[in-house]
Amino acid sequence: MKENMKLSKVFISLLSIMTIACHSNKIGRQQNHFRSENIFFSIAEQCVFSISKNADSNTGEGICGELRFQYDYSIHPYEGPLTVEEDFIHGFRGNYYAKFFDIIHIDAKLHRLFMDSVSLISIKKKSSDVGLLFSCIPCTAIAKLSFRGRNYLYPFTSNPTLWIQNDYIIKSDTTNGYIRKIYIAAHDSLASGLYLYPQLNPRKNNKLSLTTRYSQDKQQLEKILKSVTMKNEVSLE
Numbered sequence: 001m002k003e004n005m006k007l008s009k010v011f012i013s014l015l016s017i018m019t020i021a022c023h024s025n026k027i028g029r030q031q032n033h034f035r036s037e038n039i040f041f042s043i044a045e046q047c048v049f050s051i052s053k054n055a056d057s058n059t060g061e062g063i064c065g066e067l068r069f070q071y072d073y074s075i076h077p078y079e080g081p082l083t084v085e086e087d088f089i090h091g092f093r094g095n096y097y098a099k100f101f102d103i104i105h106i107d108a109k110l111h112r113l114f115m116d117s118v119s120l121i122s123i124k125k126k127s128s129d130v131g132l133l134f135s136c137i138p139c140t141a142i143a144k145l146s147f148r149g150r151n152y153l154y155p156f157t158s159n160p161t162l163w164i165q166n167d168y169i170i171k172s173d174t175t176n177g178y179i180r181k182i183y184i185a186a187h188d189s190l191a192s193g194l195y196l197y198p199q200l201n202p203r204k205n206n207k208l209s210l211t212t213r214y215s216q217d218k219q220q221l222e223k224i225l226k227s228v229t230m231k232n233e234v235s236l237e
Contacts, residue, residue: 034046036048036049036062036064037231038060038062039231040058040071040073040208040230040231041071041073041208041228041229041230041231042228042229042231043062043064043224043227043228043229044224044227045064045065045067045224045227046064046065047062047063047064048062048063048064049061049062050062050063058072058073058074058206059071059072059073059074062210064224066214066216067212067214067221067224068212068213068214069193069210069211069212069214070210070211070212071208071209071210072208072209073206073207073208073209074206074207075204075205075206075207076207077195077207077208077209078193078195078209078211079181079195079207079209080168080170080181080183080193080194080195080209080211081165081167081168081170081183082162083162083165083170083172083181084123084141084158084159084162084163085120085123085172086181087158087159087162088120088123088141088143088156088158089120091156092115092118092120092143093115093203096154096156097111097112097115097118098111099134100118100133100145100152100154101114103133103134104133104147104152114147115203116200116201116202116203117147117148118145118146118147119145119146119147120143120144120145121144121145121146121151122143122144123141123142123143123144123158124141124142124144125140125141125142125158125163126139126140126141126142126155129155131153132153132154132155133152133153133154133155134155135155136155136156136157138157139155139156139157140156140157140158140160141155141156141157141158142154142155142156143155143156166186167185167186167187167190168183168184168185168186168190168192169183169184169186170182170183171183171222174199177198177199177200178196178197178198178199178230179196179197179198179199179202180194180195180196180226181194181195181196182194182222182225182226183195184218184221184222185215188213188215191211191212191213192211192212192213192214192215192218192221192225193209193210193211193212193225194208194209194210194225194228195207195208195209196208196209196228196230208228208230210225210228
């Protein structure tokens with residue numbers, strides 16, 4: 001009887017050890033399976049990367065099972081469909097900034113130096129002229145800007161089509177020093193993707209663009225794109 005009890009205890013102990021070992025191995029396999037990386041970024045999928053055959057080694061392809069995407073890590077990669085906010089930022093860096101700094105009495109020699117110090121807080125459609133930095137009858141939108149601790153309402157003319165976006169679901173957020181935009185196409189004929197760029201000195205630093213025609217599971221695609229992390233950065237999820 002005692003021998004049977006001892007054997008039972010040994011069996012239970014072995015079973016417990018095997019269960020823990022199997023569980024640990026399973027977690028390890030999952031962790032290894034769900035993280036692939038190249039020299040620029042990592043992604044929570046089992047992927048194979050290849051570099052483009054042209055001279056630009058910052059572009060290439062990633063194949064993750066049925067998902068195939070092109071990547072571009074450079075100063076001017078594809079940004080995806082423009083949002084209202086991005087459209088204004090392009091306009092501000094193009095010529096709006098000169099008028100902005102002139103009105104708030106910043107010397108012209110310092111305009112480009114201070115350009116990246118201006119933050120866009122929000123954009124809304126124009127409904128009145130109250131509090132605007134300057135009068136603008138044809139302007140259709142207002143950008144709320146922050147510079148040196150003060151806020152300014154900058155009126156501008158916005159592209160009306162950007163306010164009604166039927167071809168894409170676009171989600172933007174800020175995380176770990178990067179601005180991340182994920183756009184999921186509503187139609188198979190359009191590309192979906194990720195645009196990831198640093199908040200500090202975006203004009204001088206490389207940005208990451210991923211584009212794909214994959215459209216089988218849009219929720220899963222969004223999850224995968226959201227898992228992309230720049231090398232040596234904390235996970236963006």
